[in-house]
Amino acid sequence: MPPAPLGELEQLILLAALRLGAEAYGVSIARELEAHAGRRLSRGALYTSLERLELKGLIRWKLEAGGPERRGLPRRTYSVTPRGVAALRASQRILRRMWRGLDDVLKESS
Amino acid sequence: MKRPRLAEWILRRAVPPHAADAILGDLFEELHASGNRARFVLNVCSIVVRYAPRSFRRDRTLTKERKAARMESLLLDLKYAARSLAKRPSFPIVVLTTLALGIGAATAIFSIVDGILLRPLPYADPERLVFVNETDAGRRMTFAWPNYKDLRERAQSYESIACNQGNDFSVLGDGRPRRLPGRLVCAPFFDVLGVRMQAGRNFTADDDRDGASPVAIVSDRFWREELGGDPAVVGRTLRTAERTFTIVGVLPPGFWFARPGDVFAPIGLTMTKDSGWHDRGNHFGLNAVARLKPGVTVARANEEISRIYEQLKREYPNSNARTGGQLMPLADRFVDQIQGTLVALMGAVGFLLLLACVNVANLLVGRGAAREHELAIRAALGGSRWRLVRQLLVESTLLSLGGGILGIAVAAWLLQTLIALTPEGIPRIEQVRLNRTSLLFGFAAATACGLLFGAFPALQASGVRGRHLLARASRTSAAGSPRRTRRVLMAVETALALILLAGCGLMARTMLHLNAVETGFRPDHLLTARVILSGTPWDNPDRRITFYDAVLARLREVPGVTNAALTLSLPIEGSNWGSVFMVRDKPVPPRAELPTSAFVPITPDYFATMGITLRAGRAFDARDHAKSARAVIVNDTFASQLWPGENPIGKFIKQGWPETSEEFAPWREVVGVVNDVKLNGVDQDTPKQAFLPLAQNPSRSVAIVLRTSTEPASIARAVEAAVQSVEKELPVIRPMPMTQMMQNAVARQRLSAVILGVFAIVAIVLAAVGLYGVVAHSVTERTREIGVRMALGAERGQVQRLFVVHGVITAIAGTIAGLAGAAILSRWLETMLFGVKPADPSTLAAVALLLLIVSAAACYIPARRAARVDPLVALRE
Numbered sequence: 001m002p003p004a005p006l007g008e009l010e011q012l013i014l015l016a017a018l019r020l021g022a023e024a025y026g027v028s029i030a031r032e033l034e035a036h037a038g039r040r041l042s043r044g045a046l047y048t049s050l051e052r053l054e055l056k057g058l059i060r061w062k063l064e065a066g067g068p069e070r071r072g073l074p075r076r077t078y079s080v081t082p083r084g085v086a087a088l089r090a091s092q093r094i095l096r097r098m099w100r101g102l103d104d105v106l107k108e109s110s
Numbered sequence: 111m112k113r114p115r116l117a118e119w120i121l122r123r124a125v126p127p128h129a130a131d132a133i134l135g136d137l138f139e140e141l142h143a144s145g146n147r148a149r150f151v152l153n154v155c156s157i158v159v160r161y162a163p164r165s166f167r168r169d170r171t172l173t174k175e176r177k178a179a180r181m182e183s184l185l186l187d188l189k190y191a192a193r194s195l196a197k198r199p200s201f202p203i204v205v206l207t208t209l210a211l212g213i214g215a216a217t218a219i220f221s222i223v224d225g226i227l228l229r230p231l232p233y234a235d236p237e238r239l240v241f242v243n244e245t246d247a248g249r250r251m252t253f254a255w256p257n258y259k260d261l262r263e264r265a266q267s268y269e270s271i272a273c274n275q276g277n278d279f280s281v282l283g284d285g286r287p288r289r290l291p292g293r294l295v296c297a298p299f300f301d302v303l304g305v306r307m308q309a310g311r312n313f314t315a316d317d318d319r320d321g322a323s324p325v326a327i328v329s330d331r332f333w334r335e336e337l338g339g340d341p342a343v344v345g346r347t348l349r350t351a352e353r354t355f356t357i358v359g360v361l362p363p364g365f366w367f368a369r370p371g372d373v374f375a376p377i378g379l380t381m382t383k384d385s386g387w388h389d390r391g392n393h394f395g396l397n398a399v400a401r402l403k404p405g406v407t408v409a410r411a412n413e414e415i416s417r418i419y420e421q422l423k424r425e426y427p428n429s430n431a432r433t434g435g436q437l438m439p440l441a442d443r444f445v446d447q448i449q450g451t452l453v454a455l456m457g458a459v460g461f462l463l464l465l466a467c468v469n470v471a472n473l474l475v476g477r478g479a480a481r482e483h484e485l486a487i488r489a490a491l492g493g494s495r496w497r498l499v500r501q502l503l504v505e506s507t508l509l510s511l512g513g514g515i516l517g518i519a520v521a522a523w524l525l526q527t528l529i530a531l532t533p534e535g536i537p538r539i540e541q542v543r544l545n546r547t548s549l550l551f552g553f554a555a556a557t558a559c560g561l562l563f564g565a566f567p568a569l570q571a572s573g574v575r576g577r578h579l580l581a582r583a584s585r586t587s588a589a590g591s592p593r594r595t596r597r598v599l600m601a602v603e604t605a606l607a608l609i610l611l612a613g614c615g616l617m618a619r620t621m622l623h624l625n626a627v628e629t630g631f632r633p634d635h636l637l638t639a640r641v642i643l644s645g646t647p648w649d650n651p652d653r654r655i656t657f658y659d660a661v662l663a664r665l666r667e668v669p670g671v672t673n674a675a676l677t678l679s680l681p682i683e684g685s686n687w688g689s690v691f692m693v694r695d696k697p698v699p700p701r702a703e704l705p706t707s708a709f710v711p712i713t714p715d716y717f718a719t720m721g722i723t724l725r726a727g728r729a730f731d732a733r734d735h736a737k738s739a740r741a742v743i744v745n746d747t748f749a750s751q752l753w754p755g756e757n758p759i760g761k762f763i764k765q766g767w768p769e770t771s772e773e774f775a776p777w778r779e780v781v782g783v784v785n786d787v788k789l790n791g792v793d794q795d796t797p798k799q800a801f802l803p804l805a806q807n808p809s810r811s812v813a814i815v816l817r818t819s820t821e822p823a824s825i826a827r828a829v830e831a832a833v834q835s836v837e838k839e840l841p842v843i844r845p846m847p848m849t850q851m852m853q854n855a856v857a858r859q860r861l862s863a864v865i866l867g868v869f870a871i872v873a874i875v876l877a878a879v880g881l882y883g884v885v886a887h888s889v890t891e892r893t894r895e896i897g898v899r900m901a902l903g904a905e906r907g908q909v910q911r912l913f914v915v916h917g918v919i920t921a922i923a924g925t926i927a928g929l930a931g932a933a934i935l936s937r938w939l940e941t942m943l944f945g946v947k948p949a950d951p952s953t954l955a956a957v958a959l960l961l962l963i964v965s966a967a968a969c970y971i972p973a974r975r976a977a978r979v980d981p982l983v984a985l986r987e
Contacts, residue, residue: 026136043153044160047125047133066135069142073135 006058006091012037013049014058014088017078024078026050050078058084114147117154124158133157183497184504191505201477202509204879205470209513209559211872212466214520217544217552219459219865221525223452224551225542231441232364234304235401240408241443242271242398242415245434247702253396254429255387257422261398261435264418267411271400272299279373280351280644280841281336287351287834287841289642290332292373294380300327302401303367309333310344310359317358318378325376326355330363332372348373351645351839366538367399368444390429391767399440411437428769431701444537450941451862457938458613462869463555465606469876471563472599474506476887506564514556518544521552531864533857566595593891596884597920604924604961605931607870607877611957612932614870616939616946617863619953623945624856630787630796631681632721636815636848637822638680639829641840643810654808655736657837661814662713664832670820675716676804676812679708682848682855684790685797686811693752694762694777701767707748707798708789709765711807717784719817727759727782734803741803743782748798758783763800778802791855793944815848822847859942874961878968885917886972896976897984910970910977917969918962925958932957 006014016032017024030046033039053059061076080088099106122130141150195202230236242261244251253261258273265271274295281290297318300307308330317325326348328337337343348355355375377396381387387394402411415435423430442449478485485498522544532539641661643654658676665674679686685708692698699705714730716722725746734741742763749758758780766775786796804812814833818825826845833842853860889896896909936948946953 026133027139042156042160043133043137044156044158047129047157048160051129061132063132066139070135070139073131073138075135076132 005094006087009039009041009045009049010053010058011088011091012039013046013053014080014084017059017080018085018088022077022079025075029078053084056083057081058087114141114150114154117151120158121154124161187501187504188508190501191508195505195508201473202512205473205509206512206516208466208469208473208876209510209556210516210520212463213513213517213552213555213559214524215869215872216459216463216555217517217521217548218524218528219452219455220551221521221544221548222528222539222542223456224545224547226536226538227445227449227452229538231444232305232366233440236441237439238269238402238404239303239440240400240402240411240437241440242400242435242437244393244419245436246393247432248434250436251433252393253398254390254393254433255381255396256390257430257433257435258396258398260422261415261418264421265400265411265414267402267406267414268400269403270298270302271398272296272302273377273396273398274299274367275377275395275397276368276371277375278642278843279375280642280839281373282349282351282839287839289841289843290372291369292371292375293367294375294377296377299374299399300361302399304401305362305365307359308362310357312359313376318376320378320381320383322376322379324353324355324379325358327359327361327374328357329361329365329370329372329374331370333360336372351841353379353645364541366541368537370540390426400437408437408439428701428767448536448858450938451858454613454938454942455862455865457935458610458866458869461606461609462873463559465603465610465873465876467559467562468599468603468606469880470509470559471566472596472603472880473883474502474563475566475596475599476883478502503564507560510556510560510564513559514553517556518549518552521548528861528865531857531861533854533861566599593884593888596887600880600884600920601924601927603877603880604921604965605928607873608925608928608958608961609932609935610866610873611870611961612928612936612954613939614863614866615953615957616936616943616948616950617859617866619946619950620859620942620944621856621863624792624859627788627792629681629792629852630722630785633848633852635818635820635822636720637818637825637829637845638683638816638848638851639814639826639833639845640843641812641814641833642843643812643840648810651808652736654810655805658713658804658808658812660836661833662715664836665814665816665829668816668825668828668832670818670825670828671816672819673715673719673817675713675719675815677710677712677716677815678804678807678809678812679710679789680813680815680848680851681720681787681789682791682851683813685710687809688797689765690767691763691765691800692768694764696752698768704767705752705798707744707765707800709800709802709807711802711804711809713804716801716815719815720787721817722787723785725783725785726757727780729782730801730803734805736805736808738806740776740778740806741781742778743784743801744780745784745796745799745801746786747796748800749783751798765800792852793856793859814842823850859944862939862942874964877961878964881917881921881965881968882972884920885913885969886975888916889913889972889976892976893979893984896979897981900979900981901985906977909979910973913973913976914966914969917973918966921962921965921969925961928961929954929958 012033013029016029016037019036020028020032026043026046029050030041030043033041050059054061058081059078060081061078063074064077066073066075118134121134125133137150137153140153141147231239233239242253244253244257252275253273255273262271272295274293277292277294278289279292281288295313297313297315300312306312307327310327313325313327316322328343328348333339333343337346340346343357343360346357348357350373355373361374386392400411402408415437419430419433419435423433438446445452488498489495525542525544529539529542643657648654662674662676665671687709688706689709690704690706692704712730714732714734717724717729727743730741730743744752744758744763752758752763753761759782761780762777763780764770764775764777784801787799788794789797789799814829816822816825816829823846829845830842833840899909900906932954933949940948
């Protein structure tokens with residue numbers, strides 16, 4: 001089954017997780033999005049999106065023990081599944097196709 | 111740092127447990143890094159908000175099949191319920207009628223309570239607004255302008271304060287001249303209330319002074335209906351008899367202050383040097399509204415106003431000896447006339463609704479008992495107890511929803527009727543309608559009823575056991591729990607009915623007393639109306655006197671008029687001029703103890719027209735003209751209080767304070783005594799009254815009274831034409847038969863009497879039907895027993911007595927409980943009662959007797975059927 005097309009937020013979260021590699025978890029993903037995508041995401045939106053991505057099989061997580069700064073609560077570190085990578089590629093392809101031939105219109109004056 | 115336990119607790123409730131730890135860990139980590147607790151709480155909120163609906167969705171997907179099954183069986187229940195109700199339509203019809211009446215009445219009364227008492231006033235921050243007035247020896251009185259100015263300068267409790275005075279305007283222009291309600295206000299009035307104009311501007315201090323160019327603000331209604339919604343209304347002129355105004359603003363729709371008003375003008379325009387405003391002894395209907403500073407309580411503001419009036423008393427002992435100051439929340443002031451009535455009616459309608467519920471519960475229990483067999487079979491075939499209970503609850507919910515819908519229709523009709531019946535001067539009654547809140551109330555009432563009356567039969571059915579009931583249903587037991595339940599319900603119903611009957615009885619007695627009050631004049635065939643000679647052309651008293659004579663001459667020519675007179679104040683309607691006075695042959699008491707009287711200028715034919723009897727001396731006549739010696743006629747109360755055992759004729763009195771000059775307050779000789787006439791309403795004691803010749807006191811406002819040979823209302827138009835043939839642009843205000851004015855004066859009591867009367871009739875019918883049902887059911891159930899009794903030699907009369915006695919004992923138990931309730935609750939009616947005490951024993955005894963007679967009759971009918979049972983047939987069955 002071809003992966004369902006990704007929403008913009010989903011793409012951003014997956015990309016952030018890929019960029020962070022082994023250090024991808026709730027707090028770091030939120031920071032990454034804020035720093036590089038300029039998106040201040042509400043925590044509600046972040047965690048429900050992560051759960052949705054997990055349900056679609058695009059992301060998975062494992063638990064790690066948390067330190068005193070987390071009051072001993074565990075940490076979920078996320079990694080993008082091969083399906084997730086494929087979905088990102090598909091999205092990129094679609095965007096590329098749509099951009100083709102529009103360079104004159106959308107070119108940013110430098 | 112303290113752990114935010116509450117937020118954590120909430121989050122754990124909303125988020126699935128497997129995710130909660132990790133999310134909380136993340137949040138704690140961020141909190142640890144930033145130390146920003148607010149951020150933490152905000153994050154928790156956003157997560158809870160996002161997760162809450164998801165948890166519902168998850169639930170649904172997981173249990174879709176179970177849900178579907180549940181839905182299907184619910185539909186089945188609905189189908190059963192509808193079918194079983196349709197099988198015997200008389201049952202649902204009785205239940206729906208009962209509920210519609212109860213819910214309808216409750217919703218209608220609630221709509222009125224909501225519109226008048228509960229809905230906030232249409233101002234900004236209305237809870238900080240207070241109504242300020244003066245008191246005269248503790249009784250509410252309006253401000254003297256200089257006192258108001260002193261208060262305004264000295265008081266620290268108010269953020270802002272503005273005075274105002276109810277004032278009507280004679281609006282001229284197209285069509286008939288008409289008198290429209292309005293208000294004279296200080297410039298900051300609308301700012302104090304926080305009201306913004308929908309067009310134009312508010313008054314400024316510059317508008318609000320003697321000699322300013324006259325400006326006015328008009329209501330939304332006036333602008334739409336009388337000015338055609340003209341978009342260029344600001345700057346238009348508004349011609350009134352008083353002056354010609356330039357309109358500077360239009361109020362927003364729904365603006366309301368104490369009563370509906372159309373025209374508002376600055377009060378400063380009227381404050382000319384010789385207007386009397388600047389005299390500390392004149393209280394010209396001036397009130398004030400103030401906005402308390404944040405945090406200042408009404409009690410604290412009242413302490414301050416008392417202190418200020420103590421100072422004023424010391425500074426102006428002549429005028430302020432008995433004067434105090436007082437304030438109360440604005441919302442309370444507007445409703446203080448009607449609040450008690452509404453609360454009492456709301457209580458009564460609550461009882462009616464409860465009665466309807468109990469009645470329906472009673473019917474349902476009876477029905478449940480009749481269906482025991484059916485239920486037993488279903489239980490025996492494996493229907494779970496919960497299924498049976500649910501079936502019954504579905505049925506009662508269906509009934510209550512139907513009752514709710516019908517009830518709202520009844521409420522719509524009832525509300526219209528009630529509003530038409532309401533007396534004048536009830537605040538905001540014109541804005542009362544069936545709105546969303548009342549609909550919500552109606553459905554809430556229906557749901558509550560459904561649960562209440564559905565609970566009894568359902569509880570009973572929950573005790574159903576298949577084997578047990580099959581056996582019992584065929585045996586016709588002598589004592590079963592349904593019958594005991596029904597008898598208890600019946601007693602409760604009788605008690606509630608008695609409470610409502612007692613309220614109705616007390617109001618009926620009140621109305622009897624009010625209608626029997628000796629008014630002191632003949633109110634039939636009497637037409638009243640009023641004209642007000644406002645504006646500068648009428649400043650000349652001679653012109654006013656000429657007008658009186660001319661208009662009386664014209665009025666006498668109107669066909670059907672046999673006598674005509676003018677007066678400042680009408681009986682019942684109330685005094686327009688109260689004043690202290692002195693008696694020449696008595697020592698002058700201290701200022702605070704000077705006697706007061708109502709002063710009423712009249713034309714010579716007034717007593718003859720009204721049918722008031724001259725007790726001694728003479729009436730006024732042509733001798734009493736503007737230049738002649740000052741004369742006065744007093745009433746019985748006046749004469750007997752001032753000169754007990756003496757002849758009052760030839761004594762002298764002077765209206766006013768000891769220092770008032772002879773020019774304004776000459777000594778007047780008492781020339782006659784007349785009988786007492788009710789002056790303020792029907793239920794107030796008659797005050798001292800002194801009549802003066804109108805020619806010697808030519809007031810600007812005069813009431814016309816006409817004795818007629820025909821139906822008074824029929825000549826109202828002719829009277830208007832006669833007045834306007836003398837003065838073309840003079841509006842004739844509220845032509846009205848005197849009998850109608852008297853009706854209006856007791857309208858508050860009559861309204862309560864009518865409503866409680868309707869409630870009482872419904873209550874007694876419901877109680878009778880209920881009792882009939884209980885006894886009839888018991889007869890059916892015990893047919894075999896009756897057969898046995900009669901076979902063993904019981905007389906028909908004995909059998910009949912058995913059932914009547916059973917029913918009546920129940921009714922007596924209820925009546926006793928009801929009497930206790932009525933004795934306690936009737937206190938709520940106290941403010942409306944006249945001539946009868948709240949727990950009046952004879953009224954209570956009478957309604958108790960009535961209820962018992964009706965109960966006995968309701969029991970007699972089925973009992974007679976019991977007596978006619980043929981023992982052979984009964985035993986063979």
